[in-house]
Amino acid sequence: MVRASRIGEKLKEREIVATYIDITESKRMEIIQKLLYQIATSVHATKSMGELSRIIQLELGKILDTTNFFIALYNKEEDTISLPYFLDEKDHFETFPAGKTFTAYVIKSGKPLLAKKEQIKQLIQSGEVEVVGTISKVWLGVPLIVEEKIIGVIVVQSYTDENAFNEKDLELLKFLSSQIGLSIEHKLSDEKVQESEENYHLLVESVNDGIVISQKDKFIFFNKRFADMLGYTYDELFMKAYSEVYTEKGIEILMERKRRRERGEYVPSRYETVFKKKDGTTIDVEANVTIIDYKGDKATFAVIRDITDHKWAEEEKKAMQVQLMQSQKLESIGTLASGVAHEINNPLTGIINYAQLIHNRVQDDSLKEFAGGIIEEGDRVAKIVRNLLSFSRQGKESHSPANIKDIIDATLSIIGSVxxxxxxxxxxDIPEDLPQIRCRKQQIEQVIMNLLTNSRDALNHRYPDYDDDKILKITVLPIKMEGKRWIRTTVEDHGSGIPQDIIDRIFDPFFTTKTRDRGTGLGLSVSYGIIREHGGEFTVDSELGKYTRFHVDLPINN
Known part of the structure; x- marks a missing residue:
């Protein structure tokens, strides 16, 4: 552009002054400023690194030939180059080892490179650079540096025109590289944050547990699983007072936890409570809570698990165990039927005989004598029947003080004759002065009965007839384990023994070595459950063909 002006008043004095203004450079700087602004504003406006790179390529294309253009990002740990954006007439890459590529050359030197045909040839021949892809006639790359760290390289190249780029273009890219590098770094950070948020959202929404944050007695954050658990939509549950979803029992549990916390007592983070759903039904849940700082204020973070089915299954299991125990009692009674009949028949025979004699005699002295005999035999029958009924009776017996010797004696009164x-x-070998234990007496009688019955079967299997070693031994003694006092009852026999390859399975339900008509495999399993429920230990040691010892350890202070 040329501007002219006159100076001087008279014609002969008049002169023309012309001024030349290079508007090409001015226009170029204006484009550069717009380019920098566009790149800066595109960081948050674009959805991906590739989209941002595309805008950079288009904006640079207004002042440079970007027909063949790529942005390379360097992974130092893996020594690899990734290409979030690659526009090229000849090749296509997404990632490749850094190696001795032109891109790696720029990264490792930390300096821009403008290499034309001859220099490219020299670098390759000297071994400083190895070719990846098609060789261009001119290659221009500038490192992207953020806080003195090289994060990648911006590259343009031409396969047809060796003079497509010059030193001025190199200086331009150097000038732009800091802003481009910063924009790329911000975009990568945004993508990491977005990825983290997506992963967090995926995690929170994928778990099968409810996740909830409550603050000032209201639900301020929760996942879909928690809302579904209670039958609410998000809007219905958001900012709802948590007292509205707790049952009376649940509120009482909360208040008790609060009272304990105020007293300075330990309050476990995991506890069970009861929620009320939108439709009025209730669910049993397990809550695992943590106190957190949320937006500058205290809040409760909780993971909520629906255990309704689990609780139902536990109740079913308990009911089934009661049924199994009752069935096992009946099984034991059936095994002992012949012996019990013998015990009952003798007294009954005596009663009948005495009654007959009373009928035949009328003298008073004799009547009294026979009446005494009737009473004596009747008492014996009553005792046997009483123990038998006690053993077979189903009831909700509570823990009460008992002497293990009395329990064993009661059991032996039933099975002793057999x-x-x-x-x-x-x-x-049972001492007289044993400490008492707290237990459900009938259940412990059942355990002793099961052990005696098993020992009887083992001895009969090994010794069908009398033998000096056909011995069943019951030993009771107080012991100490882990600083606690216990009563140990050992039932030992010199029967068949238990093979080592199955000894770990004998407490499994329905596992048995007996024939189908001799047992169900539930006796030891049920007994194990009873002893564990009493806080005790039930163990066995055995040597095949020599002996078996079952140890029942019950705590004295239960």
Missing amino acids: LRKDQITLEE
Whole structure:
């Protein structure tokens, strides 16, 4: 552009002064300023690194040939180059090892490179650079540096025109590279944050547990699972007072936890409570809570698990165990039926005989004598029947103080005659002054009965007839374990023993070595459950063909 003006008053004095203004450079700087602004504003306006790179390529294309253009990002740990944007007439890459590529050359030198045909050839021949892809006639790359760290390289190249780029273009890219590098770094950070948020959202929404944050007694954040658990929509549950979803029992549990916390007592983070759903039904849940700082104020973060089905299954399991125990009692009673009948028949025979004699005699002295005999035999029958009914009766017995010797004696009053009939020698080593235990007496009687029955079967299997070693021994003694006092009851027999390859399975439900008509495999499993429920230990040691010892350890202070 040329501007002219006159100077001087008279014609002969008049002169023309012309001024030349280079508007090409001015226009170029204006484009550069717009380019920088466009790149800066595109960081948050674009959805991906590739989209931002596309805008950079288009804006640079207004002042440079970007027909063949790419942005390379460097992963130092893996020594690899990734290309979020790659526009090229010849090749296509997404990632490749850094190696000795032109891009790696710029990264490792930390300096821009404008290489034309001859220099490209020299770099390749010297081994400083190795070719990846098609060789261009001119290659221009500038490092992208953010806070003195090279994050990548911006590259333009031409396969047809060696003079497509010059030193001025190199200086331009150097000038732009800091802003481009900063924009790319911000975009990468945004993508990491977005990825983290997406992963967090995916995690929170994918878990099968409810996740909830409550603050000032209101639900301020929760996942879809928690809303579904209670039957609410998001809008219905958001900012709802949590007292509205707790049952009376749940509120009482909360208040008790609060009272304990105020007293300075330990309050476990995990607890069970009851929620009320939108439709009025209730669900049992397990809550695992943590106190957190949320937006500058205290809040409660909780993971909520619906355990309704689990609780129902536990109740079903308990009911089934009661049924199994009752069935096992009936099984044991059936096994002992012949012996019990023998015990009952003798007194009954005596009663009948005495009654007959009373009928035949009328003298008073004799009547009294026979009446005494009737009473004596009747008492014996009553005792047997009483123990038998106590053993077989189903009831909600509570824990109460008991002496293990009395429990064993009551059990032996039922099974003792059967052992004698089978010619089994019973040995007892039970002190008289044992401490009492708190237990469900009938359940412990059932455990002792199961062990005695198993020992009887093992002895009869090994010794069908009388033998000096056909011995069943019951030993009771107080012991100390882990600083606690226990009562140990050991039932030992020299029967068949238990093979080592199955000894770990004998407490499994329905596992049995007996024939189908001799047992169900539930006795030891049920007994194990009873002892564990009493806070005790139930163990066994055995040597095949020599002995078996079952140890029942019950805590004295239960």
